[in-house]
Amino acid sequence: MAQLSYRDAVAYGIAQEMRRDERLVMLGEDIAAAGGVFKTTVGLLDEFGPDRVRDTPISEQAILGATMGAAMTGLPVIAEIMFSDFIAVCFDMLANEIAKSRYMTDGQVSFPLVVRTANGGGARFGAQHSQSVENWCMMIPGLKVVAPSTPKDVVGLMAASIRDPDPVVFFEHKALMANKAEVPEGEIVDRLGAATILREGTDCTIAALALMVPRAVEAADQLAEAGISAEVIDVRSLVPLDTRTILDSTAKTGRLFTVEENPRLCGWGAEVVSIASEEVFWDLDGPSIRITTPHIPLPAAAPLEDLALPSVDRIRNTVLESLDAGRVA
Amino acid sequence: MPTDARYDYALREPRLPKPVDRSLANAGIELDVRLEMYRKLHELRQFGKRAHDLFLENLVKGTTHLSLGMEAIATGFGAAMRPGDYTFATYRGHAHSLARGMELGPAMAELLGRENGILGGKGGSMHLTDASKGMMGSYAIIGAHLCVANGAAWSAQMRGTDQVAVAFFGDGTTNIGAFHEALNMAAIWDLPVVFVCENNLYMEYTPSDLITAVPNPAADRAGSYGLDSIVIDGNDPDHVYLTATNALRTARTGGGPSLIEAVTYRSGGHSRADPGKYRPESEVEAWKTRDPIPVYHDRLLSLGTSEARLSGIEREVAAAIDAATEFAKAGKEPDEGALMTDVYADGGSRWRN
Numbered sequence: 001m002a003q004l005s006y007r008d009a010v011a012y013g014i015a016q017e018m019r020r021d022e023r024l025v026m027l028g029e030d031i032a033a034a035g036g037v038f039k040t041t042v043g044l045l046d047e048f049g050p051d052r053v054r055d056t057p058i059s060e061q062a063i064l065g066a067t068m069g070a071a072m073t074g075l076p077v078i079a080e081i082m083f084s085d086f087i088a089v090c091f092d093m094l095a096n097e098i099a100k101s102r103y104m105t106d107g108q109v110s111f112p113l114v115v116r117t118a119n120g121g122g123a124r125f126g127a128q129h130s131q132s133v134e135n136w137c138m139m140i141p142g143l144k145v146v147a148p149s150t151p152k153d154v155v156g157l158m159a160a161s162i163r164d165p166d167p168v169v170f171f172e173h174k175a176l177m178a179n180k181a182e183v184p185e186g187e188i189v190d191r192l193g194a195a196t197i198l199r200e201g202t203d204c205t206i207a208a209l210a211l212m213v214p215r216a217v218e219a220a221d222q223l224a225e226a227g228i229s230a231e232v233i234d235v236r237s238l239v240p241l242d243t244r245t246i247l248d249s250t251a252k253t254g255r256l257f258t259v260e261e262n263p264r265l266c267g268w269g270a271e272v273v274s275i276a277s278e279e280v281f282w283d284l285d286g287p288s289i290r291i292t293t294p295h296i297p298l299p300a301a302a303p304l305e306d307l308a309l310p311s312v313d314r315i316r317n318t319v320l321e322s323l324d325a326g327r328v329a
Numbered sequence: 330m331p332t333d334a335r336y337d338y339a340l341r342e343p344r345l346p347k348p349v350d351r352s353l354a355n356a357g358i359e360l361d362v363r364l365e366m367y368r369k370l371h372e373l374r375q376f377g378k379r380a381h382d383l384f385l386e387n388l389v390k391g392t393t394h395l396s397l398g399m400e401a402i403a404t405g406f407g408a409a410m411r412p413g414d415y416t417f418a419t420y421r422g423h424a425h426s427l428a429r430g431m432e433l434g435p436a437m438a439e440l441l442g443r444e445n446g447i448l449g450g451k452g453g454s455m456h457l458t459d460a461s462k463g464m465m466g467s468y469a470i471i472g473a474h475l476c477v478a479n480g481a482a483w484s485a486q487m488r489g490t491d492q493v494a495v496a497f498f499g500d501g502t503t504n505i506g507a508f509h510e511a512l513n514m515a516a517i518w519d520l521p522v523v524f525v526c527e528n529n530l531y532m533e534y535t536p537s538d539l540i541t542a543v544p545n546p547a548a549d550r551a552g553s554y555g556l557d558s559i560v561i562d563g564n565d566p567d568h569v570y571l572t573a574t575n576a577l578r579t580a581r582t583g584g585g586p587s588l589i590e591a592v593t594y595r596s597g598g599h600s601r602a603d604p605g606k607y608r609p610e611s612e613v614e615a616w617k618t619r620d621p622i623p624v625y626h627d628r629l630l631s632l633g634t635s636e637a638r639l640s641g642i643e644r645e646v647a648a649a650i651d652a653a654t655e656f657a658k659a660g661k662e663p664d665e666g667a668l669m670t671d672v673y674a675d676g677g678s679r680w681r682n
Binding site: 023025051054056057059061062064065066067068069070071072073074075077092093096097101102103104105106107108109110141142144164165166193239240241242243244275 | 415417447448449451452456458459460461465466468470472473474475476477478479480481482483484485487488494506507510511513514517518670671672673674676678679680681682
């Protein structure tokens, strides 16, 4: 197939699954007639009709409540929460109801549903429309959390999320929407809980997610020019978390760096670094380092936002300095 | 402690019940249905009382929210609903669970946190669920389950069945956003859902009329969503049954949602920690005369049912409650293996490889 943008891959992936499963429905604000404010659902209304592709009021609790009630009574659902920041408006549904009801009912009910949401910064939207909130969801037992970085992964992980019998929060990154890449012909179904090694290396491991993935790859290219061989891992799925791939790589290279867009405290990298320190400590040649957005709300102005999010330069320099410090010692 | 009715609610003017509508005796409800409702009223009452007793024996832990005095609502709806219909209740959900056919023993065992509880001891008093009976859960955070009931109704609509979802909630719920979001969505999508406000006049420990902008917390909001304003006697099983039958029929035949405000009174406090002392004594006494059970007892007598038949039902229920209590007490504590099960659909809790 030709090149597909990350944005178009969303609708492409959803359409693949809606053709396969005639029960599958979706709902959200402006998703039908308007094709989504990020144009990620263009064409779905035309192909699948207004019963299966529904515009909703601005009612995030009603959206996720309807999603939950439908899923638990035999109707698989894809919901869209327009900006991931709005998860805060309906966090009761996600954290208290959808995530816990299987456990609380001793396994009586299932929630085959996907909550898609536009996540992350870089668009100069300011503090309430730019956050990376994957860690909000990662901390809730019962949820699965996915964040693809490429068009092909959008399609494959979308299919895997829809076919998964558990509730999945699917983070689409706003700053990746225009990125284009080759997507193969035919049905694409990936699996959750599998990280991918994008670039092999021997001196250090850089684990990244979503927008941070292309930045980590570019930083690794620059590090190669400086004589450092960095292995780059796209984590892709926070729950389930492919610790095996990250730990094996870390044990091989001896150094671990995480690149996280979420603010510093309790970011996903903290969990990864903690696991590495417990399980591959004796293979480490130096401290594991987290490269994150600082513990601040995101500013709107371009130079400030650029300063806040981990950049290619910051990733490269942090790795360089840390590895150099190790050599001096 | 202020002795002012603004702050000591027990000093306020009592809010008294309306008199019984005697014409309901001639409502044309079949005797079999009425006798079954009489049995259910007793089952819910005696289950509630037993739960309270077991609390005092320290066998029920945590908290529990009883429906004592409010049983007519669950009874009337339970009798009117069909097996495939969906119930969504609050943490005050024992009555609604039993009204949909949850077995007494597993229900009681759940309150005791036993392995033979309906949820294996993992949910407790506030989360009673029996999906096999259409009892889709008891939700302990106000407002959410109205939105969830919409989803079940939407699912029924999409699947082309004639199932109806019914959400029960208290007067306090009408002031949270989810209530309004749910009603609006149900209205715009013509969902087969019935919203039932059990208005017991108190939002936990606070008189609802003090913290609500309109006198009837649910019915006065109905017009905002294009729905009829319906207020019924929530202590009369016949009135509830007739109203439920109408609303269910409307929903089942594509007529969309209904919002029903059933006025009632809880004879005890909000939860086991609450003696309910914020209520005027004369109010509590007046509502005792409107206890649904003696009123219904008298109605059945007036319709020609013998005292012996009614007392026979009461004895049968008492025996069933005793048996359920023994079943619960005989249950084991949950095995430690249950701790990590059923977080995810594979039956476990594994989040990494």
